[in-house]
Amino acid sequence: IAGITQAPTSQILAAGRRMTLRCTQDMRHNAMYWYRQDLGLGLRLIHYSNTAGTTGKGEVPDGYSVSRANTDDFPLTLASAVPSQTSVYFCASSDSAFDGNQPQHFGDGTRLSIL
Amino acid sequence: GQNIDQPTEMTATEGAIVQINCTYQTSGFNGLFWYQQHAGEAPTFLSYNVLDGLEEKGRFSSFLSRSKGYSYLLLKELQMKDSASYLCAALDSNYQLIWGAGTKLIIKP
Numbered sequence: 521i522a523g524i525t526q527a528p529t530s531q532i533l534a535a536g537r538r539m540t541l542r543c544t545q546d547m548r549h550n551a552m553y554w555y556r557q558d559l560g561l562g563l564r565l566i567h568y569s570n571t572a573g574t575t576g577k578g579e580v581p582d583g584y585s586v587s588r589a590n591t592d593d594f595p596l597t598l599a600s601a602v603p604s605q606t607s608v609y610f611c612a613s614s615d616s617a618f619d620g621n622q623p624q625h626f627g628d629g630t631r632l633s634i635l
Numbered sequence: 636g637q638n639i640d641q642p643t644e645m646t647a648t649e650g651a652i653v654q655i656n657c658t659y660q661t662s663g664f665n666g667l668f669w670y671q672q673h674a675g676e677a678p679t680f681l682s683y684n685v686l687d688g689l690e691e692k693g694r695f696s697s698f699l700s701r702s703k704g705y706s707y708l709l710l711k712e713l714q715m716k717d718s719a720s721y722l723c724a725a726l727d728s729n730y731q732l733i734w735g736a737g738t739k740l741i742i743k744p
Contacts, residue, residue, distance in 0.1 A: 565732070
């Protein structure tokens, strides 16, 4: 089934540890995004990639890094996790970053708890 | 600054009609999206408006007024499965989505 796969589904992590959230899409979409969703707040963009080989910073990039080595994969890394990074993380993709007629499609999310 | 406002929670009765409002302030504007999100699940796309007016898609319709910075999502013939959060998001001049916090819709029998 075509779509976006995120892994792991959930994770409990000790503060200070390094963690990579994986995201893979098989729709050959050019653009990919990482969001965090916290209770009472809208989705907030962490990093994005308009096309393979390029990345950009979103609204809340501090403490996170991404890479886009190919079209399909867009991993998000927390270099040294802190409790404020406890959240639900969603990966999304769209065929084009610059066409509103191409909506973003979301993965099922990763629930991350930092203790 | 950029901002999206929508009610936190609404309650409606099965079979009825409900209108969820959204106002936005963004630097530039390239369209307005509505997404549905069931508890514990991913957001799923419902509608996109870039021109003024009403777009109808089955039981769901979405309206946009660019001059007023205003949109609404209209849900008709409500079903219990429509219980979910509805997210409003505006596409700004950099083609980044600015998201509202979502409106939790509770449907009562």
